[in-house]
Amino acid sequence: MSGGRRLLVIASDQDDYISLFRDVTIDGQKIEVEQAEWTHIQLSSYPHAGVVLSLAASTPVGSYKRNQSRIFRPDFVLIRMISHGLPTQDHRNLVYGLQHYNVPCINSLQSVISNFERPNMYGALRSIQQRLGKETFPLIxxxxxxxxxxxxxxxxxxxxxxxxxxxxxxxxxxxxxxxxxxxxxxxxxxxxxxxxxxxxINSAYDVRIQKIGDHYRAYRRTGSGWKGGVNALEDTPVTETYKMWADECSKLFGGMDILAIDVVHCSETNKDYIIELNECSIGLGKNHEIEDNNIIRDLVVKRMTEAFANKTIEPKQESSTTNAYKSLEVELINLENVKLEIEQSLKKANQKVAFLQGTNSELKKRNNAFFRRGFGFGFTFGVGFSTALLVSYLAYRWKKQ
Missing domain, CATH: 3.30.1490.20 (ATP-grasp fold, A domain)
Structure with a gap:
């Protein structure tokens, strides 16, 4: 295990951030990276031990196997996955747990929490419009x-x-x-x-303005439906207006390092209208995904370096109660891993038993068939032999008479 800072990346299993951060160092020490989806995380927060995560076993990420549960205590978190969406995507309690210990995060946890609900996002955009004016910041x-x-x-x-x-x-x-x-x-x-x-708004197209750290990108998107489903995605120049909008939004909620603004261009008035603001779980364009992920990596390293400047990595002073909690959690993880191994062994044993039962059943069928054939032959032979003896005996008695 690395002696450096610990980074948790919350992202889909389809993405490989562990390889992205491989060999990355901060203050001369390699950072330790864990990646998990929200559904694989359980969280506790303690005054002295900090945030303690229980990460469930899951599918591999790249070459990194995750076939057992793990305990992880993050120093920094990168969120690249929706934390509050459909009913099956409600992971707010986990975000609140990170906030409870004030874990440094990209985006800021204030930003993530504020974007849980649409009115919060719109109200923040409206504050920019009230300061700059409707013409400068055309919010719908x-x-x-x-x-x-x-x-x-x-x-x-x-x-x-x-x-x-x-x-x-x-x-x-x-x-x-x-x-x-x-x-x-x-x-x-x-x-x-x-x-x-x-x-x-009857739109000719819509524009997504993306900002990651100090890097800007803009896409023009066209779709066949009124919701603007993307049929075609192409790069479009990043204008000074687009930059200004992104810069203003990046100041909201304590800072947004990763964001995207959705803009609709009206075909009737030839004007742009800002529709909504998206935070750190935004998708990346396929043509620039590798480059953008590298930008995200460099941004995380920068923010981690700033967060831990002049701070040494020291063992945390922990109370006996906290140590007891940690010991229990580690023991639970060990028991879960033992349980998983036992379940796998039982599964193999059940498969073997089923195979043997099938084999035994087949042997019984064969033995029964053999017994029936043997019994029939023996019975026929016995009756024939007995009849022959009886006939011979009667013939003998008849001759003596």
């Missing part, structure tokens, strides 16, 4: 309703309604009349969600 107009009872006034139709916090096209619908809006309100009445409405 948006209405907010805390529940179905408030769903009355709307922008001019057609409108887009977004229900709850989710992104990626979920919970979003296009309405062309007030009657459709009333019908939707009757459905939202069955759920505790808030919703927002905004005017539908």
């Amino acid at each position: 107009e948006q209405y907010y309703y805390s529940g179905f009872q408030q769903m009355a006034m709307t922008p001019k139709y057609p409108i887009v309604v977004k229900v709850g916090h989710v992104h990626s096209g979920y919970g979003k619908t296009l309405l062309r009349s007030h009657q459709e809006f009333i019908d939707l309100a009757s459905i939202i009445a069955l759920h505790p969600d808030y919703c927002t409405t905004e005017p539908f």
